[in-house]
Amino acid sequence: MLNVDxxxxxxxxxxxxxxxxxxxxxxxxxxxxxxxxxxxxxxxxIKKTGHVLGEIxxxxxxxxxxxxxxxxxxxxxxxxxxxxxxxxxxxxxxxxCRGKAQQLQAKRIIIATxxxxxxxxxxGWTLPGVMMAGASQVLLxxxxxxxxxxxxxxxxxxxxxxxxxxxxxxxxxxxxxxxQAPKQYIQASRYWANAIxxxxxxxxxxxxxxxxxxxxxxxxxxxxxxxADGVDKVESLSFTCAGKKVVLxxxxxxxxxxxxxxxxxxxxxxxxxxxxxxxxxxxxTLDEHYNTSLSGVAVAGDNSGIGGALVAEYQGHLVAxxxxxxxxxxxxxxxxxxxxxxxxxxxxxxxxxxxxxALYTPPKQALTPVDKTIICRCEEVTAGDIRQYxxxxxxxxxxxxxxxxxxxxxxxxxYCGQTAAEIIADEANIAVSKxxxxxxxxxxxxxxxxxxxxxxxxxKSFIQQYKDQGQ
Amino acid sequence: xxVDSNFVxxxxxxxxxxxxxxxxxxxxxxxxxxxxxxxxALLATGVVHTRDTAVSGASRGPFCMMGSCFExxxxxxxxxxxxxxxxxxEPGISVKRQRS
Numbered sequence: 089m090l091n092v093d094x095x096x097x098x099x100x101x102x103x104x105x106x107x108x109x110x111x112x113x114x115x116x117x118x119x120x121x122x123x124x125x126x127x128x129x130x131x132x133x134i135k136k137t138g139h140v141l142g143e144i145x146x147x148x149x150x151x152x153x154x155x156x157x158x159x160x161x162x163x164x165x166x167x168x169x170x171x172x173x174x175x176x177x178x179x180x181x182x183x184x185c186r187g188k189a190q191q192l193q194a195k196r197i198i199i200a201t202x203x204x205x206x207x208x209x210x211x212g213w214t215l216p217g218v219m220m221a222g223a224s225q226v227l228l229x230x231x232x233x234x235x236x237x238x239x240x241x242x243x244x245x246x247x248x249x250x251x252x253x254x255x256x257x258x259x260x261x262x263x264x265x266x267x268q269a270p271k272q273y274i275q276a277s278r279y280w281a282n283a284i285x286x287x288x289x290x291x292x293x294x295x296x297x298x299x300x301x302x303x304x305x306x307x308x309x310x311x312x313x314x315x316a317d318g319v320d321k322v323e324s325l326s327f328t329c330a331g332k333k334v335v336l337x338x339x340x341x342x343x344x345x346x347x348x349x350x351x352x353x354x355x356x357x358x359x360x361x362x363x364x365x366x367x368x369x370x371x372x373t374l375d376e377h378y379n380t381s382l383s384g385v386a387v388a389g390d391n392s393g394i395g396g397a398l399v400a401e402y403q404g405h406l407v408a409x410x411x412x413x414x415x416x417x418x419x420x421x422x423x424x425x426x427x428x429x430x431x432x433x434x435x436x437x438x439x440x441x442x443x444x445x446a447l448y449t450p451p452k453q454a455l456t457p458v459d460k461t462i463i464c465r466c467e468e469v470t471a472g473d474i475r476q477y478x479x480x481x482x483x484x485x486x487x488x489x490x491x492x493x494x495x496x497x498x499x500x501x502x503y504c505g506q507t508a509a510e511i512i513a514d515e516a517n518i519a520v521s522k523x524x525x526x527x528x529x530x531x532x533x534x535x536x537x538x539x540x541x542x543x544x545x546x547x548k549s550f551i552q553q554y555k556d557q558g559q
Numbered sequence: 560x561x562v563d564s565n566f567v568x569x570x571x572x573x574x575x576x577x578x579x580x581x582x583x584x585x586x587x588x589x590x591x592x593x594x595x596x597x598x599x600a601l602l603a604t605g606v607v608h609t610r611d612t613a614v615s616g617a618s619r620g621p622f623c624m625m626g627s628c629f630e631x632x633x634x635x636x637x638x639x640x641x642x643x644x645x646x647x648x649e650p651g652i653s654v655k656r657q658r659s
Binding site for chain 2: 144
């Protein structure tokens with residue numbers, strides 16, 4: 089079996105940075121990632137030389153070229169198209185690459201699995217043609233595809249960034265149906281001091297909104313009762329705005345209400361998690377150096393709590409520092425000096441978050457959708473189904489999962505777990521943090537029997553041993 | 560096949576015939592760009608409905624495009640449950656709507 093000092097899971101800004109630092113300082117490193125090239129979703133498809141649509145995607149995206157070029161020049165052992173499906177407490181890591189399973193033994197593990205878009209479950213969101221805004225951005229980065237006359241729905245910085253990128257491609261969305269409620273400005277104003285300190289993000293945001301306005305994109309505000317309709321694919325989006333019902337023809341609907349940490353692996357490892365009331369999500373419980381509740385396992389990037397690409401990079405440096413110190417590759421002085429300044433940089437960069445989190449909270453409709461809304465896309469479980477079980481407060485979330493099959497499909501609750509918890513909390517009138525979360529079990533990605541069998545070479549198999557013994 | 564897609568190629572000028580790849584969707588030949596994932600190629604040719612659910616037979620299509628939601632599963636050369644957003648097109652493959 090392959091033995092390494094550090095195994096890093098996820099090749100976004102956090103994972104890349106940690107891998108570069110650890111490799112440069114003489115540790116043996118394996119960087120595992122599902123996608124064909126390094127960069128994560130934020131720097132998806134970026135090359136050393138940039139991107140053919142660099143001007144459209146913008147300078148914050150092109151910045152990533154530096155990171156992917158360093159991964160190559162530092163000689164990081166990067167295994168692409170690797171789906172990690174199990175990590176054991178003794179730091180064995182299992183993954184599959186093109187149908188063949190493999191494993192390694194690491195001394196340290198860095199989990200940098202990034203974020204997932206928060207589900208915006210509204211009636212009709214399962215129809216073909218309704219996608220997440222992030223999906224549209226991936227299509228632009230990977231294949232240069234832009235939707236014609238998309239309708240965008242939801243709220244949050246990514247929605248506005250994508251709108252501007254689409255405008256620049258010459259395919260502006262026909263409308264933005266904004267779910268942001270006026271009270272969110274009041275709530276966010278509590279964090280005005282943070283906004284002033286993090287004003288570079290405010291300027292960026294205002295600039296995006298101005299460009300949307302200048303392009304003449306219809307911007308509906310305070311939309312409620314969002315619903316997509318169609319037979320075999322989406323045909324329209326309806327909503328209520330200023331007391332009136334509006335119906336828009338739509339072949340492509342892009343939804344977005346923020347991102348949440350991807351805790352699938354840290355949950356499967358049964359690490360401690362804490363509820364973040366402001367970001368309204370679970371995140372792994374970490375010490376000040378991003379170590380988890382399991383010794384030798386650290387977390388960096390958006391899966392430690394949403395902070396964005398730059399924060400992820402600093403966190404990548406920080407967890408690399410921890411790993412290198414524990415492996416005796418750097419001295420205590422070097423460790424102290426580096427971690428101190430990195431923690432400071434992370435703190436500075438995170439200062440804007442409370443303001444943004446309060447400004448772009450998910451709309452009520454997404455937290456407690458109407459009964460007919462499908463919550464679990466895989467098993468087609470509705471909000472009404474969950475509500476029915478949620479009324480009986482003696483049921484825990486994992487019992488409700490078993491009764492309803494919510495979260496038992498191939499996505500393993502990635503896109504329904506949070507919504508189910510919110511509905512149960514609302515129905516039983518308890519805090520979401522008390523509801524808890526689905527118990528996540530291995531393998532965390534569907535695994536074919538043949539893939540599992542491929543872990544054992546044929547000459548080492550039980551059958552072969554029996555044959556050798558002449559039985 | 561007539562292309563009537565809800566998506567357009569932004570960088571069409573940077574494209575020549577050598578970067579085209581042929582494959583089959585529901586036994587009809589279609590053209591994709593080299594490097595496209597199956598999901599991207601299908602969306603570019605106007606296919607949004609790529610799967611019928613096992614529970615109710617409802618139609619579904621690509622949703623997250625990053626390998627997390629499993630909505631875009633298709634049948635590729637007889638292999639079921641292939642995530643079309645995670646597999647790059649290879650010349651001549653036969654892709655079908657997943658119906659089970």
